[in-house]
Amino acid sequence: MTTTRTETSMDALRRTGDELADATVAALFERGEVGKFNTLMRYVSTAGAPLPEGLPDVAVDYLRATSAPPAWVDWGEMEKARLFFADNNVHISTALSFASMPACYVVPHVAKLLSATHSLKYPAKRMAETGQFTVYLMRPDAFEAGSRFVPAAQKVRLLHASIRHHLRREGRWDVDALGVPICQEDMIGGQMFFSLVVLDSLHRLGVHMSTEGAQAYFYAWRVVGAMLGVDQDAVPKDLDDARRFLDLYMVRHMGPSAEGAELTRQLIDLYEEVVPGTFFDPIVSALIRHLVGDTCADWLEVPRTAWDTVVKAVPRLLGVLEAIEDRSPLGAWALDRLGHLTTVFELSSLTRGRVMHYAIPEQFRKDYGVGTSVAPNRRWTPPAPTVGV
Structure with a gap:
């Protein structure tokens, strides 16, 4: 069944948040229990662990209601996704950092919102949380007792609800003009940034993907x-419907903003610090420009560098490496291991070796203002653009 995407249907999604999480957060603030909740939730980091004594009743109800994945999950498909991630982890990390995050920044109201809390002022924390969340998701035991993914998802959902609560309560968000903060349209848009935009970026980098791997x-x-x-x-x-949604979403909202440019500058500075030395620093800006395109890169004030041309050779380099991987079991093992170690190094650099905790922010910045290993069948190619079709 084909879903019809129209301006009217997208507008309807801007008026809705997350009823369960919103009610939980509202109750916690009303009862003055947010600080207590955050303190106790630092001890809830693995699925299936006993909940700490003294946790507010409303939080207990929420955590129990959200403690399991949806009943419709196809575990075979999830295993394919895990193997796809294992084969492409370094490429996926690159796409998340240099395409998915800038895609968020090129939507002005999302960039404004990302500038709203103290914690998001620091890009290392934001990127570390995103990377850690993805690594938790792609572990073999992601949904089993002892895993860290489910508690992380529960906390992120409450974080989103708390941002909605603050902005609406303090009158710093024009709901009539912008819709509900972190509304359903933006949540789905974010899901597209971390899935379809990643796949688009891997394709742009020349990474060979099977259709099954991309779909998984x-x-x-x-x-x-x-x-x-x-x-x-x-x-x-x-993926075809994802293309229709993402094209319409971006045409409706994308554009330049001061917040988007600031967040992008912070992102570039962050990764220039991670990359040893200074000679390769310009490759960070060049990768962003290559993956998001010149128009979006100009909106985000991504500097042009001499590396802009060099980066275009990346697909050819990856093609050579993947040829080695396909022809040599030892080469495949070595490259997979290198990819794993690269991802671990990047994440450890961002987290400083610590586990990132997701907490409900009790206040916002004062200056905030908003008036695979799967057997390949055929190589995956992105769905064609749909806007104007």
Whole structure:
């Protein structure tokens, strides 16, 4: 069944948040229990662990209601997604950092919102949380007792609800003009940034992907969306519908903003610090420009560098490496191991070796103002653009 995406249907998604999480957060603030909740939730980091004594009743009800993935999950598909991630982890990390995050920044109201809390002022924390969340998701035991993914998803969902609570309560968000903060349209848009935009970026980098692997990776983020409170009647169910949604969403909202440029500058500075030395620093800006395109890069004030041309050779380099991987079991093992170590190094650099905790912010910045290993069948190619069709 083909879903019809129209301006009217998208407008309807801007008026809705997340009823369960919103009610939980509202009750915690009303009873003055947010600080107590955050303190106790630092001890809730693995699935199946006993809840700490003294946790507010409303929080206990929420945690029990959200403690399991949706009943419709296809575990075979999730295993395909895990293997796809294992084969492409360094490429996926690159796409998340240099395409998915800048895509968020190129939507002005999202960039304004990302500038809203003290914690998001620091890009290392934001990127570490995103990377850690994805690594938790792609572990073999992601949904089993002892895993860290489910508690992380529960906390992120409450974080989103708390941002909605602050902005609406303090009158710093024009709901009539912008819709509900972190509304369903934006949550689905975010899901597309971390799934379809990643796949688009891998394709642009020249990474060889099977259709099954790409579809499974997208499916895994559908499961994530369900656990983060995304309306399953409205979310795209396949990559073709994802393209229709993302094209319409970006045409409706993308553009330049001071916040988007600031967040991008912070992101570039962050990764220039991670990359040893200074000679390769310009490659960070060049990768962003290559993956998001010149128009979006100009909106985000990504500097042009001499590396802009060099980066275009990346697909050829990856093609050579993947040829080695395909022809040599030892080469495949070595490259997979290198990819794993690279991802671990990047994440450890961002987290400083610590586990990132997701907490409900009790206040916002004062200056905030908003008036695979799967057997390949055929190589995956992105769905064609749909706007104007």
